[in-house]
Amino acid sequence: MTDSTATLIRNGRVITASDDYVADVLLQGGIVHTIGQAIDVGPDVRVVDATGLYVLPGGVDTHVHLENVIGPTITADTFASGTKAAAFGGTTTIVDFALQTERDSPLGAIARAQRSAESQVNVDYSLHVIVTRVDEQVLKDVRYAMHHEGVSSFKMFMAYPGVMMADDASIFRMLRQVGADGGMVALHAENGTVIDLLIKEALEAGHTAPRYHALTRPSLMEGEATHRGIRLAELANAPIYFVHVSSNDALKHIVSARAEGIPVFAETCPHYLLFDDSVYDNEDFETAKYVMTPPLRKPDDQKHLWRALRYDDLQVIATDHCPFCMKADHFGLRSSKLRGTKSFAEIPNGAPGIETRLVSLFDIGVVQGKLSLNRFVELTATTPAKLFGLFPKKGTIAVGSDADVVLFNPAVSQTIHAKHLHGNCDHTLLEGRSLQGRVEKVFLRGNLIVDGPDWHGRAGMGRFVPRGQVQAF
Numbered sequence: 001m002t003d004s005t006a007t008l009i010r011n012g013r014v015i016t017a018s019d020d021y022v023a024d025v026l027l028q029g030g031i032v033h034t035i036g037q038a039i040d041v042g043p044d045v046r047v048v049d050a051t052g053l054y055v056l057p058g059g060v061d062t063h064v065h066l067e068n069v070i071g072p073t074i075t076a077d078t079f080a081s082g083t084k085a086a087a088f089g090g091t092t093t094i095v096d097f098a099l100q101t102e103r104d105s106p107l108g109a110i111a112r113a114q115r116s117a118e119s120q121v122n123v124d125y126s127l128h129v130i131v132t133r134v135d136e137q138v139l140k141d142v143r144y145a146m147h148h149e150g151v152s153s154f155k156m157f158m159a160y161p162g163v164m165m166a167d168d169a170s171i172f173r174m175l176r177q178v179g180a181d182g183g184m185v186a187l188h189a190e191n192g193t194v195i196d197l198l199i200k201e202a203l204e205a206g207h208t209a210p211r212y213h214a215l216t217r218p219s220l221m222e223g224e225a226t227h228r229g230i231r232l233a234e235l236a237n238a239p240i241y242f243v244h245v246s247s248n249d250a251l252k253h254i255v256s257a258r259a260e261g262i263p264v265f266a267e268t269c270p271h272y273l274l275f276d277d278s279v280y281d282n283e284d285f286e287t288a289k290y291v292m293t294p295p296l297r298k299p300d301d302q303k304h305l306w307r308a309l310r311y312d313d314l315q316v317i318a319t320d321h322c323p324f325c326m327k328a329d330h331f332g333l334r335s336s337k338l339r340g341t342k343s344f345a346e347i348p349n350g351a352p353g354i355e356t357r358l359v360s361l362f363d364i365g366v367v368q369g370k371l372s373l374n375r376f377v378e379l380t381a382t383t384p385a386k387l388f389g390l391f392p393k394k395g396t397i398a399v400g401s402d403a404d405v406v407l408f409n410p411a412v413s414q415t416i417h418a419k420h421l422h423g424n425c426d427h428t429l430l431e432g433r434s435l436q437g438r439v440e441k442v443f444l445r446g447n448l449i450v451d452g453p454d455w456h457g458r459a460g461m462g463r464f465v466p467r468g469q470v471q472a473f
């Protein structure tokens, strides 16, 4: 099937960030062509009966690490495996990272990531550039990337000294320029140098088990860096976006800055809502599965995250899909948690989640009454598309939007097992968990790529999506 094959989705319940109605949706020429009642079509149009199903915009996951080289490690999913997993989970657009190295510029990083992605991607994609070093030339390249390459967001780290951490003045310079140009700086907010000291002291005391990862990354240091980032953005008169917010210590600064009218935006990730720090109460190496940054927090933090999701102090739920295997199956030890059997500090940070985002949030959010259906769509598709310049091409179902559509069955449940998922990671944090809801069919620009358990996509059919300015005000 190609873009030229039209599909009529008949009688589904169309849900966007603002609407909820039963209609027919005609996908034609790669876009949503018509939305109406009892649309009449010829025999050459494929008709899909969606009675009883939700018709959702394809998910937009703006925090994904595929084939990312982080220090001596590489994430276990390739662009091919990760985007196939995304598709099966109902996500049709991802934003990955292009890392500026010591050797190249932001433009070199974009070109390198695109070369690698081009022949592999199964869904549409874009890139944030991770900027690790700022000088006049880098700022020129950043401006060029914004205006000519369709890359309008840049991630910077206040953590990982010596690997990716940028100093405050560099972050401020980026905020000032990117903000003036209508783009977004996304910040990983943790006080990296204090955390490094705590890690060193823990290791000197003989504390090597995975649980010490969490104990050496206190939420107060996430809060401190969040506060610092907000003040830098305020001085720069720029919007700012905080990735993977995990704690109320960080959230409270975001809430009060937004109340002051400062354009602060933030995401959390499903794992902070699904699990809490009780998983670290042991000395077992299995706990390495939960070594992600920031670590899991307290049940009280979850309560605050849910409240912020409801009242729009958090605007996005992205996965931070950063898979590393428990064994050494993909890319050997480079992509394995086994690197850290002797020291928690060597365990690659990150957890998988790209395929389970929508269904897990539907279950713990919508089914359990914490999120409305509209809010669920807004958090997982519409607002990420708006904040990162993809809307209305992506993130909604409207006439003229890309025909990225998910047919979602709310009435069935499924039990999650890693062996049934489509990425390279050998485990899922949700192993054995029963969840309500299932992705039935996925269309990418009108192409049926997922049909129940069957795969009709093709590596390389995903496209790079040039992005525009932040649409948040």
Ligand code: URP
Pocket: 065, 188, 244, 291, 292, 293, 294, 320, 322, 349, 350, 351
């Ligand atoms: O543990 C995580 N989140 N690893 C990925 C890198 C990052 O900080 O986002």
Ligand code: ZN
Pocket: 188, 243, 244, 293
């Ligand atoms: Zn991060």
Ligand code: ZN
Pocket: 063, 065, 320, 322
């Ligand atoms: Zn990340």
